[in-house]
Amino acid sequence: MSVIAPGSRVVMHYSLHLEGGFVADTSGNEPLDFVLGDGTLEPGLERHLVGLEPGAQREFAIAPGTVFPFPTKAAVQVMERSAFPKDMPLEPGLIFEFNTPAGDVVPGRIRSLEEGAVTVDFNHPLAGQPFSFVVEILEVGDAPAADSIPERD
Incomplete structure (x- = not known):
């Protein structure tokens, strides 16, 4: 079974929960499909995904300032x-x-x-706040070849 590593194609559901349960962001019904390291997710969130495999469901406690900077x-x-x-x-x-x-x-x-x-x-809405990063990994595979990736507008 494939595990997530830098450059892996990952399909997953995710949500970001603030203290008190408010959902700040979510993939909703449409899973997020991306390549680890392509900039889709903040690096501070991506590092929690390394080593996970399809079927994994995890919740990570994110301390203030570790993913998004403190407000200025x-x-x-x-x-x-x-x-x-x-x-x-x-x-x-x-x-x-x-x-x-x-x-x-x-x-x-x-x-x-x-x-x-x-x-x-203009501070990031989650700047300086603790939150939970909840994931469900659906698929892990090799990244598509560069020439097969459609251009984004």
């Missing part, structure tokens, strides 16, 4: 209300996707609204 004040920015569409209702807790100058897309959560200003937190 520098990641909290005040933006002008005019930077957002006029007809867009803004409220604390709302999460938006922002384009960076480098062309990346990053999530930002609105923390507060004041006269013409919006405070946005």
Whole structure:
């Protein structure tokens, strides 16, 4: 039976649970199909998968700061209300996707609204929080040949 190693193709269900049971992320009904090390998962999560085989079900306790960094004040920015569409209702807790100058897309959560200003937190939503990483491994195999991988848009 195959075991997960760097470069393995892995098909699995997963969920991330915060303290109190809130599910922060999940594969839902559609399993995640990826190659270990391709950047789909954070390396701090991938390391827990090495050595598992199909049928394995595990729950890993993830300590704050070990996968996602601790929050920083520098990641909290005040933006002008005019930077957002006029007809867009803004409220604390709302999460938006922002384009960076480098062309990346990053999530930002609105923390507060004041006269013409919006405070946005760009820290990762799980930054500084303990959580559980729950997995069920469905398949493990060899990574597909590079020329057989479809290009992503």
